Amino acid sequence: MQxxxxxxxxxxxxxxxxxxxxxxxxxxxxxxxxxxxxRADAPIASKVGIATGGGSGHLPLFxxxxxxxxxxxxxxxxxxxxxxxxxxxAVTKQVNSGAGVLYIYGNYGGDxxxxxxxxxxxxxxxxxxxxxxxxxxxxxxxxxxxxxxxxIAGIFFLYKVAGxxxxxxxxxxxxxxxxxxxxxxxxxxxxALSPVTLPxxxxxxxxxKAGEMEIGMGIHGEPGIRKAKLETADQITSELINAIKSxxxxxxxxxxCVLMNSLGATxxxxxxxxxxxxxxxxxxxxxDVARVxxxxxxxxxxxxxxxxxxxxxxxxxxxYINAPAHTPFFTQV
Amino acid sequence: MSEFSATLEKVAKALENNSKRFEELDSAAGxxxxxxxxxxxxxxxxxxISLSTGDLKADLMMLGREISKSAPSTFGTLFATGFIRxxxxxxNDYSALENAQKGFQSAFEGxxxxxxxxxxxxxxxxxxxPALTALNDASDLRSGLSSAAxxxxxxxxxxxxxxxxxxxxxxxGERAKGLEDAGANVIAVVFEALQ
Numbered sequence: 159m160q161x162x163x164x165x166x167x168x169x170x171x172x173x174x175x176x177x178x179x180x181x182x183x184x185x186x187x188x189x190x191x192x193x194x195x196x197r198a199d200a201p202i203a204s205k206v207g208i209a210t211g212g213g214s215g216h217l218p219l220f221x222x223x224x225x226x227x228x229x230x231x232x233x234x235x236x237x238x239x240x241x242x243x244x245x246x247x248a249v250t251k252q253v254n255s256g257a258g259v260l261y262i263y264g265n266y267g268g269d270x271x272x273x274x275x276x277x278x279x280x281x282x283x284x285x286x287x288x289x290x291x292x293x294x295x296x297x298x299x300x301x302x303x304x305x306x307x308x309x310i311a312g313i314f315f316l317y318k319v320a321g322x323x324x325x326x327x328x329x330x331x332x333x334x335x336x337x338x339x340x341x342x343x344x345x346x347x348x349x350a351l352s353p354v355t356l357p358x359x360x361x362x363x364x365x366x367k368a369g370e371m372e373i374g375m376g377i378h379g380e381p382g383i384r385k386a387k388l389e390t391a392d393q394i395t396s397e398l399i400n401a402i403k404s405x406x407x408x409x410x411x412x413x414x415c416v417l418m419n420s421l422g423a424t425x426x427x428x429x430x431x432x433x434x435x436x437x438x439x440x441x442x443x444x445x446d447v448a449r450v451x452x453x454x455x456x457x458x459x460x461x462x463x464x465x466x467x468x469x470x471x472x473x474x475x476x477x478y479i480n481a482p483a484h485t486p487f488f489t490q491v
Numbered sequence: 492m493s494e495f496s497a498t499l500e501k502v503a504k505a506l507e508n509n510s511k512r513f514e515e516l517d518s519a520a521g522x523x524x525x526x527x528x529x530x531x532x533x534x535x536x537x538x539x540i541s542l543s544t545g546d547l548k549a550d551l552m553m554l555g556r557e558i559s560k561s562a563p564s565t566f567g568t569l570f571a572t573g574f575i576r577x578x579x580x581x582x583n584d585y586s587a588l589e590n591a592q593k594g595f596q597s598a599f600e601g602x603x604x605x606x607x608x609x610x611x612x613x614x615x616x617x618x619x620x621p622a623l624t625a626l627n628d629a630s631d632l633r634s635g636l637s638s639a640a641x642x643x644x645x646x647x648x649x650x651x652x653x654x655x656x657x658x659x660x661x662x663x664g665e666r667a668k669g670l671e672d673a674g675a676n677v678i679a680v681v682f683e684a685l686q
Contacts, residue, residue: 243559272563272568278575
């Protein structure tokens with residue numbers, strides 16, 4: 159196992175210690191539990207609190223989006239494991255200013271169960287909690303069964319819109335409405351080129367053979383929709399973008415934002431090679447790209463591969479995407 | 492120790508004593524961690540007992556919270572949900588049959604909703620549902636709990652013939668048949684300890 163580790167089972171706790179030591183003015187642990195992190199200045203008076211959560215192994219997802227203009231708190235689980243309801247409840251109480259709390263997280267069974275329980279417990283303490291699930295992965299369930307889809311990198315756009323709307327002083331109902339609209343317009347397609355090794359396991363837990371790729375593989379190695387010999391950047395990009403275009407019924411005149419995401423090992427160079435083809439296809443279709451993000455936004459440890467997320471925007475959603483934000487892992491002026 | 496706390500201690504002990512059995516059943520069809528989860532639920536129950544205030548509503552909520560902390564797996568969260576939901580509907584009478592009926596009814600509904608499961612899908616609900624029916628048909632708590640224990644055990648047995656739809660057991664389908672559902676088995680053990 160080619161990893162820089164001390165004790166494999168301390169992977170998450172030592173990572174969290176390091177992050178808190180690196181950004182002591184921006185993040186703090188709730189009640190001494192590093193798995194429940196919030197903005198150092200939480201709660202923000204009269205602002206809707208936004209909380210997320212999920213397993214580790216996906217940095218900068220999830221905790222990297224806690225900061226100004228984005229999220230207020232996060233519950234951090236073990237590698238690829240849900241955090242506990244109790245950790246999410248601790249975060250919820252700490253980020254609630256009285257204006258209510260919105261949960262935004264990926265659609266995975268364990269997370270849904272624990273965070274629904276956290277929301278119920280928070281409700282019993284008089285905190286209003288609403289939930290919006292990231293379910294942007296087109297490959298994870300067919301059209302018509304969108305609610306079964308998993309959440310992957312497209313959740314970035316939901317965080318961005320919800321975070322900016324909350325920072326602008328919108329009420330919980332308003333933040334929920336705009337974020338739901340953003341979620342309905344967001345789609346992602348990915349491709350994996352290599353498996354990953356969990357620190358506590360020591361060897362890959364699923365397989366992607368050298369020279370092959372798997373279109374649609376999930377960020378925990380969930381089976382995709384097509385295994386094949388590795389194709390060219392243009393061929394791969396066309397397949398991913400065409401699946402998104404068709405699922406989102408994109409048409410000439412639409413305006414979109416695009417997120418080119420590395421799954422961990424794929425370098426930005428390759429993402430730009432892919433983006434060239436995205437731009438070519440969209441230009442040919444008369445689709446206007448209003449903003450592009452290129453880099454690591456939702457990874458799967460050292461997995462090689464990439465995902466493309468597209469959100470169709472109107473002027474209000476684009477305004478929130480363009481709003482400034484600042485966290486230890488993401489800055490936009 | 493109150494009678495309520497002593498009964499719950501019996502439940503915790505029974506969960507620990509049967510953890511090997513839960514592990515065997517879960518390994519055949521699930522991911523094999525239900526034995527460990529049962530032990531963690533027992534820990535949560537003991538922690539809840541230690542914080543008992545003598546108020547049934549508060550006790551059930553505390554038990555649910557402590558179980559959700561000690562056993563954060565899917566099954567643990569569903570088990571905790573049962574206590575939390577029961578807490579919402581009971582009055583403060585530890586020995587009332589009506590509280591047991593209302594509490595288990597609410598627990599059943601909460602677990603079904605949170606787990607997105609129904610009867611007949613080879614889950615813990617298939618043991619809980621007949622136990623609830625037995626309680627509802629009873630005229631006093633003692634006889635209600637003893638017939639509920641028999642009904643829960645019968646319900647767990649029937650799951651051996653059911654096709655799984657949830658969790659890892661849902662993916663392996665036919666191969667799970669012939670063995671009882673591990674979660675339904677936990678419920679049978681709980682009711683046998685309660686009587």
